[in-house]
Amino acid sequence: MKKALSIILVLTIAATLFVGCGAETAGANEIGIGINYELSGEVASYGQVSVYGIELAIEEINAAGGINGKLIKPFKYDNKSDKSQATTLAKKLMTQHKVVAVLGPATSGAFKATIPEAIKNKVVVVSGSATDDAVTVDENGVKEYAFRICFTDSYQGTAMADFASNNMKATKAVVLLDNGSDYAKGLAANFTKKFEANGGQVAATEAFVAGDTDFNAILTKIKNQEFDVIFLAGYYAEAGLIIKQARSQGINTPILGPDGFGAPELVELAGADAVNDVYYTSHFSELDQDPSVAAFVEKYKAKYGEVPNQFAALGYDLMMFVADGIKRAGTTDTVKIKEALEATTNYNGVTGSFSIDENHNPVKAVVIVEMQNGQAVSSQRVEQ
Numbered sequence: 001m002k003k004a005l006s007i008i009l010v011l012t013i014a015a016t017l018f019v020g021c022g023a024e025t026a027g028a029n030e031i032g033i034g035i036n037y038e039l040s041g042e043v044a045s046y047g048q049v050s051v052y053g054i055e056l057a058i059e060e061i062n063a064a065g066g067i068n069g070k071l072i073k074p075f076k077y078d079n080k081s082d083k084s085q086a087t088t089l090a091k092k093l094m095t096q097h098k099v100v101a102v103l104g105p106a107t108s109g110a111f112k113a114t115i116p117e118a119i120k121n122k123v124v125v126v127s128g129s130a131t132d133d134a135v136t137v138d139e140n141g142v143k144e145y146a147f148r149i150c151f152t153d154s155y156q157g158t159a160m161a162d163f164a165s166n167n168m169k170a171t172k173a174v175v176l177l178d179n180g181s182d183y184a185k186g187l188a189a190n191f192t193k194k195f196e197a198n199g200g201q202v203a204a205t206e207a208f209v210a211g212d213t214d215f216n217a218i219l220t221k222i223k224n225q226e227f228d229v230i231f232l233a234g235y236y237a238e239a240g241l242i243i244k245q246a247r248s249q250g251i252n253t254p255i256l257g258p259d260g261f262g263a264p265e266l267v268e269l270a271g272a273d274a275v276n277d278v279y280y281t282s283h284f285s286e287l288d289q290d291p292s293v294a295a296f297v298e299k300y301k302a303k304y305g306e307v308p309n310q311f312a313a314l315g316y317d318l319m320m321f322v323a324d325g326i327k328r329a330g331t332t333d334t335v336k337i338k339e340a341l342e343a344t345t346n347y348n349g350v351t352g353s354f355s356i357d358e359n360h361n362p363v364k365a366v367v368i369v370e371m372q373n374g375q376a377v378s379s380q381r382v383e384q
Helices: 002-020 044-063 083-095 108-121 153-167 182-197 216-223 236-248 265-270 291-304 310-329 334-342
Strands: 030-037 071-078 101-103 124-127 146-148 172-178 201-208 229-233 255-257 278-282 347-349 352-356 366-372 375-382
Touching: 030 044, 030 083, 030 310, 044 071, 044 291, 044 310, 071 083, 083 101, 083 108, 101 310, 108 124, 108 146, 108 182, 124 310, 124 334, 153 182, 153 229, 153 255, 153 278, 153 366, 153 375, 172 182, 182 201, 182 229, 201 216, 216 236, 229 236, 236 255, 236 265, 291 310, 310 334, 310 347
Parallel strands: 030 071, 030 101, 101 124, 124 146, 172 201, 172 229, 229 255, 255 278
Antiparallel strands: 278 366, 347 352, 366 375
C-alpha cells in the first residue's frame, strides 16, 4: 500500500510540474503574435529578412504605446523551410502560446500547410509573400482565416506578359520553369496565356528541376531559336545560375522573372556582369520616391545596416497591417480580428496602398524592377 501511495504521489508531483511548465503566453497588458518563418533551410533568405521587417514594425508599435494600450509580445520560431514543421509550429503558437494571429510562413506551400490549424482554432494566419493563387481561395471557397498582403502568381505572370508585349514590344518568348514547383508552373501558365492573348508566340517551353546546377543543355537547345525575351519562372537559386550560363553562351536576350528573383543571392550566383537586362516583378523598390518608402528605408538601414529588399518591406507591412486590424477590432477576440482584416480598405503601406477583396487578397500594384550590372536601376508600378 505504501509503495502504491508513493507511486501516486510521484505521479501527482510530476503532473503538477508538467502543468506548471506550460508554454509562455502573453500577459494581461500584452498581445501575443506568432512568427512562423523560414529562418534556416533552402528559402531562409526570404524568411530572415521578412522577420527583420516584422521586428522593426513591432519595435515601432511598442515604442508608440502598443495596440489599444497593450504591447506586442512576439513568439518567434524557425520552421526550417519545412511544411510539416510549419504546421506543427502554427498549432503550438495557437494552442500553447495562445497568440491572436500568426505571421508567416513566407512561401506558399508552407503557408498553406498551416491553414487547417488556423481554421480549426479560429486564429488568422497572414503571409506577406505567399503568392500561389490557391493560398486564400480554392475550389471549396474562401479559406476563412487565411490572408495575404502580396499580389498573386496569376497577377504577376500576367503583368510581366503585358510588360513584355507593351513595354518591350516582344512578339516571341521562351519560357523556362521549375517543373517541380507549383509557384513556377502557375507563373509560366499565366505568362503564356496572357502573352499569347496579346498576340505573342511562345517559341519554346523548357523545364528544369530545383537543385540542378548545370543548365547548359537547356540553353544550348534554345540558343538558335528566335525569341525576344526569356521568361524564367523560378527562385533565385536556379535563376542566378541560369542567367550566368545563358550570358556565357552569348544569350543576351532580356530575361524576365517573378518576385523569386528578389534576393541578393541572385547577383552573387550569376555575377554582377551577367545581370544585365534582367527585369522582375516585385512588391517594393527602394528606388520608389514615395516619402513613406524613403522613411522606411532609412529606419531599416539604421537598424540593420543594409538596404531593405521586398521581403523586408512585406514583413514590415504585414505586422503593421495586422496591428491595424487588431486596433480596429478593439479587442483580442480572434473572430473579431478576422472580421476587421476582411473590412480593410485603403490601407497605406510601404509596399503600396491596398484594400482586401472578397478572397482575402489585396488589390494593389505590382512593381517591375530593372537590373543592369547587378544593380537595380529603375522601377515602375503597374496597377491591377
